[in-house]
Amino acid sequence: MTPFLYTLTTALPVTLAALGAGLGQGFIGLKSLQAVDIQPQAAPEIGRVSLIAMALTETSAILGLVVSIILVLDTSIPCNYLYASYGKIGMSFAIGLTSFIAGIASSLPAQAACLSVARQPFFSNKIIQLMLLTQSIIVTPNIFGFIIALLINMKLAHVDSLNGALQLLAAGMSIGIGSIGPCIGLSLFAASACTAIGKNRKAYGKVLPFTFICEGIIETPVIFSLLIALLILNIEITPTDFALQGIALLAGALCMSLSTIGTGINAGRVGAAACDQIGLNPDVYSIVSKIGLLALAMIDTFAIYGFIIAIMLIYAI
DSSP: OHHHHHHHGGGHHHHHHHHHHHHHHHHHHHHHHHHHHHOGGGHHHHHHHHHHHHHHHHHHHHHHHHHHHHHHHOOOOOSOHHHHHHHHHHHIIIIIIHHHHHHHHTHHHHHHHHHHHHHOGGGHHHHHHHHHHHHHHHHHHHHHHHHHHHHHHHHHTTOOSHHHHHHHHHHHHHHHHHTHHHHHHHHHHHHHHHHHHHHOGGGHHHHHHHHHHHHHHHHHHHHHHHHHHHHHHHSOOOOOSOTHHHHHHHHHHHHHHHHHHHHHHHHHHHHHHHHHHHHHOGGGHHHHHHHHHHHHHHHHHHHHHHHHHHHHHHTTO
16 A cells, blocks of 8 residues: 555646646636737737746646656655655645646736736736746745755655654645745735736836835745745654654644745735735825835734744754
8 A cells, every 4th residue: 555655646746736737827818818808909919928928837837747757767665655655745745736826826917917918008018027027936936845845855765764754744844835825925916016007007117116025025934934844854853653753843844834824815915905006006106115015024924933933843852
């Protein structure tokens, strides 16, 4: 049974990644057709937006495919099939879950961009630039997950205790679950930014710098999750049958990753609301940006609390 589980988990990274990318590309295609229906004369520009967006969304599926190929080509025999399976599940969290979320989330700014081009076909180049910027930032948690998956794979064949198996699982869960909230928050903000310049192209000069700052703040929690995953992978494991250390690592990973969900989503919602106001009236940029950034900074403190407790749990045992 354990060799079967070990083999089955090889397919999880590419399966989850392909599912997310496929759904995301489907949403982009649907929205592009609706945009063409609104403005048929802008069909070439809308088609260009959708093709570029789909190509970037495909990145998440490619990363999942690479990890699954690495696992298939690995001919090493693990010390323990069951413990190694825990590690592969951790890899599925790290790259599969992040790819699934990023594939869907990166489609939101693309959908908004298609509708914006339908409204402002002669402003399509600027809309595409903003879309590419926001999509690239949304995909960065996926890259973090790819790095953690490769690091887990390096330890996979040598894990010989339950503590070691839980260590690999915890590292994957930290970055995998920790990417959910920030990815959703980034996509909500990105969609609002692309919509804002579609409604008022004069707001582009205000929306662009605000996007750089807000996307960086919204993404901060997933960086904390990455740091916790790296700390977990570098902790010295005690090879005993008593799994208290492994449970502590799992608790730290869950503490960090779960604290990013509400933080990331609500930071994105606040940033999106501020961006909407800037799009409607660029003259209020100064006051809206100050209030919005202050709110984002306060929201991010909850991820900092989770980060502190996660470190305490990691080093407690």
